[in-house]
Amino acid sequence: MRTLRRIAAQAVLGAVLLATAGCTAPEASASVTVLCSNDAAICAAWAEDFARQTGTAVTMDRLPTSEALERIRRGEGLPEYDVWHGGGSEMYVAAAQEGLLAPYPSPQAEGIPAELREPRGRWTGVYVSFLGFCADAARLEQIGAPVPRSWEDLLDPALAGWVSAASPRTSGTAYTTMLVQLDRRGEQEGLDYLSRLYAQVPQFTRSGTAPAQVVAQGEAAVGISFAPYCEAAAAAGAPVTTILPRDGTGYEVGAVAVLADAPHPAAARRYVDHAVSEQGQRSGASSGIHQVPTQTGLPGSFGAVRGRLAAPLLMAPLEERAARRDALLDWFAAEVPQ
Numbered sequence: 017m018r019t020l021r022r023i024a025a026q027a028v029l030g031a032v033l034l035a036t037a038g039c040t041a042p043e044a045s046a047s048v049t050v051l052c053s054n055d056a057a058i059c060a061a062w063a064e065d066f067a068r069q070t071g072t073a074v075t076m077d078r079l080p081t082s083e084a085l086e087r088i089r090r091g092e093g094l095p096e097y098d099v100w101h102g103g104g105s106e107m108y109v110a111a112a113q114e115g116l117l118a119p120y121p122s123p124q125a126e127g128i129p130a131e132l133r134e135p136r137g138r139w140t141g142v143y144v145s146f147l148g149f150c151a152d153a154a155r156l157e158q159i160g161a162p163v164p165r166s167w168e169d170l171l172d173p174a175l176a177g178w179v180s181a182a183s184p185r186t187s188g189t190a191y192t193t194m195l196v197q198l199d200r201r202g203e204q205e206g207l208d209y210l211s212r213l214y215a216q217v218p219q220f221t222r223s224g225t226a227p228a229q230v231v232a233q234g235e236a237a238v239g240i241s242f243a244p245y246c247e248a249a250a251a252a253g254a255p256v257t258t259i260l261p262r263d264g265t266g267y268e269v270g271a272v273a274v275l276a277d278a279p280h281p282a283a284a285r286r287y288v289d290h291a292v293s294e295q296g297q298r299s300g301a302s303s304g305i306h307q308v309p310t311q312t313g314l315p316g317s318f319g320a321v322r323g324r325l326a327a328p329l330l331m332a333p334l335e336e337r338a339a340r341r342d343a344l345l346d347w348f349a350a351e352v353p354q
Contacts, residue, residue: 189224
């Protein structure tokens, strides 16, 4: 039985077609099925905008990044998906190496820096998010802990049981957290730090977006997540402050790709064209979550903001980050109580 959260855009498509009655109808095309590794609201915004712009029906399933990669690997005997959209590009590197992604250098990707896309077009970066903390100052004061400004601050004994974080077995956000510690402190000291950090976490979430909501609901004092999710919780009225750790942080390059066994390859390529375009990258903001675009022509693009961050960026080369994954997940499974 399918256990995924499904976001359907057919209703939006129907409204679009009714609204355009009497006008030139959009070109008839197959539907497209997308596996989305982002916040549910962003996934819905992407699907709705593509349906509205192209007249193509979209069915979207949502899974955290690591789970999505495992789903694509398994295939369950029948190709289900045309496109994978969202989630850190480290996972896309692994998928490409295993022959799971189809080469498609979209003509819409010319405005995206070469470092943010795979040379053969097997994946293309469509947004960037910086890793940070979501902090509830009132809750921190209540438990007697200062507002954390660094990774080391998260080890404060007063925060035991009050830190929310995702599991790297399911979440790309959590994997980025692991990488930052190894880049910040080296292999062994980084793992030692992670052991101490994870001892502060009472329960791991499946998704990297969830810690922001755990803090917003008052169930944690600090959550580790990408900054846009903390900022969205604050914009919705939650007492959440976004902090980039002063001892260094990392980022994800969220990607999009055509799957190698896509049942509807032409529709999949149209979807990717839209996702990497300036219009497609703007569309996610309608969800209230503002990720950094990769298209250099858009305001606040990655190339424009990366040099202005208060926190240093500590990220090894992408291929190295992808190569570390299996060993780090094995360590987590063996050493961290679940």
